[in-house]
Amino acid sequence: TEVYSDKSIDKIGGSQSLIPDIKIEKSGNLNVLDNASFEIFYKDFASVLPIQERVTKETLNKMIRKELLESGVDTKFEFSVYNNNLATNVKSGDFKYNKEATYSIPVFTDNEGNSKYQLLVTFPQKKKFLLSELVSITILSIVFTLIIIIAYSSALNQLIRQRQISEIKNDFINNMTHEFKTPIATINLALDAIKNPKIIDDKDKVLRYLQMIKDENKRMHAQVENVLRISKLEKKELDISKESNNIHEIIEDAIDHVNLIIEDRQGTIKCDFKAVRTTVLINDVHFTNVIVNILENAVKYSPNTPEIEILTENIKDMVIIKVKDKGLGMSKVAQKRVFEKFYREHTGDIHNVKGHGLGLAYVKRIVDDHNGHVYVESEKGKGSTFIIKLPLIN
Template identity: 60%
Template sequence: MKKKVFLVLVILMTLSLIGIIFVQGYYISNSVANKQDQFTFNVKKGLSSVSKEIGDEEYRDVVTKIRDLLRQGVAVNVDTTAFIDLYIKQDISNTDETLIYRNGILEENYKLSSAIFDIGLDSVSIKKIISKNETKVYKSSSLDGTETTLFKSGETNRTEDIDFEPLYLKYSSRRPIHKRINVEKIDRLIKLQLLQDDIDIDYEFAVYNNDLATKVKTENFNYENAFMSVPFFDNKNENNYRLLVEFPDRKEFIWSSIIGMIILSIIFTTIIIVAYSSALFQLIKQRQISEIKTDFINNMTHEFKTPIATINLALDSIKNPKIIDDKEKVQRYLHMIREENKRMHAQVENVLRISKLEKNELNISKDRVRLHDLIEDAISHVELIVEDRGGHIETSLKAATSTVLANETHFTNVLVNILDNAIKYSPEAPIIQVETINVGNNVLVNIKDHGSGMSKAVAKRVFEKFYREHTGNVHNVKGHGLGLAYVKRIVDDHHGHISVESEKDKGSTFTIKLPLIS
């Protein structure tokens, strides 16, 4: 896949994922807003129903009392809560006359301090009743216009057409609110109305008159936190009662109704993000592996091309009649063929070893060995090459104890690979320092060179299979990126740890840590 096509696909998939996340967020936000609106609507509907039911019930009670009086032949006209007019109408059968008996009662209340009366109360209520009697005689013909407000004893059929609203308004306008309704009744009605809409949370309420609190309220009501208010006893007079309610747990209730949907949305979105990230990571990794394999094939081709060319030249030289009889030159060319063949064989063996390690098919048996002996053996393998380039290897084997459980062959190869790496990446005469020290129950091996070094980005990936630092088309350093990958796998198999510290143009230090055995 071309790089531009791959980049476009990644951008499109990323934008699609971001779009899905935004759509989910928008949907959840709308769901919360809808739940809030629904909650507000249900509460308002419930409070309005409570207010209407209480008002209608009071109206029915007042009208029922008036009807009872009317059935007894008493007509009622209520001017105020303190003044009551009682009318009795009586027709005279022998004459064309009607008698109207009127009894006006004025009720006044007084409160006196208990200091006057030693009765143990804070105050004493005294009720004064002033009665006013009046009897009038009317001609029956002159009462046609007033019959709607006068009611004969025993005549109740016409009361169904009477408008009791004025009487009810006058009756209720001066009554204290706490005498008209109580907290328990309001609480019961609110609870029933809310349960009809599946709203089962704690609430507080109060009745206010012109923004002033009345005695009708719950203990913990807070006016500042009032959620909603509706008209209460909407009786079109100077009173302006409102029923206020607050819900301390309103937000939790609204979120709890959609928390399941939110959790599922988060889970599925997380799965999509993880799957997308994993797929993207795998795609990028596959591209990197593809590039690395391409570099590996190029490097392998270059590595094999030189020895093959050398072998061909040596064979052609041996065929030359002038050289075939020269045993010294023939031996020299045969030695070159053998060395180049060994070199190609070693490269193939590295590839096979890595493959077997990944499949856990490489049998590594371990014995008690002295790490210092392995170090000295490894140095002997590369010492001639170092000296040939005018360099040297310094050793400082200071570890008092160096006995480890290791495979002698493979761990010697590990040390040889690191030393060979130090030689290859030393542009000048290689100067290598090998040091061992004891740290706790471990032994550390430090192999330091003063070569070209590497950047931090390269140091992080130097133990990856097939990885080599890009140097363009310049193949001044031989290898195919398998040596250090093999080193890491063997060290890990020995329950050890390997790391590298490096700085560009200042060299590298490889550190191997292995557990000691007694």
């Protein structure tokens, strides 16, 4: 192929030889030219045929399905060939035009690249297919997100629990140290006093100091027993044999144990026994300790003169025991956690009320072991009511 400019052509009549401005040379087999000319001829011939004679809907269906499967699209489709925006007979049976789910492309272009035919393919289940493709990724994302949330929540919960345990442990150690420090100091002072030559000959004073030593030793022993009792309960080593007992007699026995403490505080205990059926299957020693612990708490948490009321009543096959006081009361949070081991509600000074948070934990374990229920109703500044429900012996 040679390309000449106008200036070159003007020189044809002159003496100068004709030289092309651009010269393009290509070599190849003549078959290529034959094929090209056949393609041009075929397109011209085919363009005059009706569309249904050029392609059948079965052939077109197979071709579209094959292409879609190769592209990973395995869903129902419908198709139609349009001629200048008018539908032809080459279409699937359920084809309906849907703007959002229909795609079109020109087909059967002529030798100049123009086409009067459009192939329209629609996907009736497009949204379902897209969702099914995304569902596995979505499920995995949700699972991983849940795992992360659970792991984070668990770690945060463990961190909070560890912090609470640390605070409880420090509280317990401080209280236990304080509880032992006072009796030890008292015992040492009593011993030093007895050694004094002026006192050792005074029998009454010696006996008083010896009684003081005995009382303080008994006090420390009781604290140790309290800790060991809880430990044995948790290991299920505490032997709890149960017998038929009158609950009113158990309550009266418990009152006798705390009478001295109440008299020392100039307090009062009122009993209102309305329960008619009072026979329960309990361990008298442990259940006496339960009532004693609740009464001691009522005294300890009454900043003024303790005013305690004990009531009993029958509801169905249960006997209800209520121990009311007019003490400090407790918050809603404390009411939920008051029966936890070592838990004590902070009231400003850590030692303003002696104890280790073991008494009510012991109460809970013993009552549960007797198939009963124990809970507390309280209002800050207005006192508390401990309620015990026990099954009666029919």
